[in-house]
Amino acid sequence: MSNLSITPGTNNVGAYINSIELKNLEQKQVNEIKDILSQFGVIFIKKQSLDPEAYQNFAKSIGTPVIYPRLKGLDKKFPFINVIERKPEDKNLSFGSSWLHQDTSYLANDRPRYTMLMGIEIPNGQGNTIFSSGFNAYKKLPDEVKHKIKNATGIFSSAGPIAVTRLEREKEMGIKSSDSMEAEHPIVKMVNGKKTLYVSPGHLMEIKNVDKKDAVYLKKYLIDHVNKKEFIFSYEWSKGDICLWDNLSILHMASEIKNCRRVMHRITMK
Ligand SMILES: [Fe+2]
Numbered sequence: 001m002s003n004l005s006i007t008p009g010t011n012n013v014g015a016y017i018n019s020i021e022l023k024n025l026e027q028k029q030v031n032e033i034k035d036i037l038s039q040f041g042v043i044f045i046k047k048q049s050l051d052p053e054a055y056q057n058f059a060k061s062i063g064t065p066v067i068y069p070r071l072k073g074l075d076k077k078f079p080f081i082n083v084i085e086r087k088p089e090d091k092n093l094s095f096g097s098s099w100l101h102q103d104t105s106y107l108a109n110d111r112p113r114y115t116m117l118m119g120i121e122i123p124n125g126q127g128n129t130i131f132s133s134g135f136n137a138y139k140k141l142p143d144e145v146k147h148k149i150k151n152a153t154g155i156f157s158s159a160g161p162i163a164v165t166r167l168e169r170e171k172e173m174g175i176k177s178s179d180s181m182e183a184e185h186p187i188v189k190m191v192n193g194k195k196t197l198y199v200s201p202g203h204l205m206e207i208k209n210v211d212k213k214d215a216v217y218l219k220k221y222l223i224d225h226v227n228k229k230e231f232i233f234s235y236e237w238s239k240g241d242i243c244l245w246d247n248l249s250i251l252h253m254a255s256e257i258k259n260c261r262r263v264m265h266r267i268t269m270k
Pocket of ligand 1: 103
């Protein structure tokens with residue numbers, strides 16, 4: 001039982017953890033944060049402004065930070081922190097935007113499970129991060145669809161619909177992209193005793209292990225389903241905020257930013 005004070009997000013997507021200071025946590029508090037994360041899928045912790053050291057330490061208390069496959073670290077001391085920067089003159093869509101997705105679903109093994117962002121420089125009234133709950137979306141599926149997708153798997157590719165944004169981003173950063181990566185995963189997962197939908201629309205190419213005549217329709221159906229307003233929470237950032245989510249149970253995307261600079265520090269963890 002958690003002693004921490006929480007407030008559910010809009011549409012019951014995730015939870016704010018109130019009145020907590022992430023520097024120097026006791027193990028008991030770390031365990032409580034992990035419980036809330038696994039129960040809600042995403043947690044929001046306002047106005048922490050951790051320095052890179054404290055931020056990286058917090059990540060290490062939650063999981064094992066990993067080097068992100070396609071981006072460089074902040075510097076040698078903080079290899080796990082990726083700087084996600086949006087410049088005012090950037091004309092393309094922001095990083096990972098326009099498609100809900102679950103990070104690195106195109107990796108076959110050792111997918112980093114958690115993604116964490118901290119707001120470093122936040123433009124006024126723009127650049128929300130949009131979350132959709134796979135728990136809530138699964139729960140609201142018609143029984144008929146639940147039955148049809150019981151054993152379904154998805155083919156997820158780094159060259160999926162989201163790739164256009166990523167390729168532009170990598171070009172800007174002077175990174176030469178490797179070949180595309182592809183993996184197959186079940187699309188219904190069990191997390192903390194609850195079923196969740198793993199469909200990562202930004203990477204999903206094809207649904208398999210369903211009746212052949214249903215595969216195309218189910219793909220569209222599930223993508224439309226997780227995008228429904230009733231499962232969405234658009235999170236408005238303040239500087240120093242931390243959002244931490246489980247990529248098995250939560251989908252996310254960036255929203256549009258125009259003529260503004262936005263900087264985030266990201267850490268992914270196993
Ligand atoms: Fe992402």
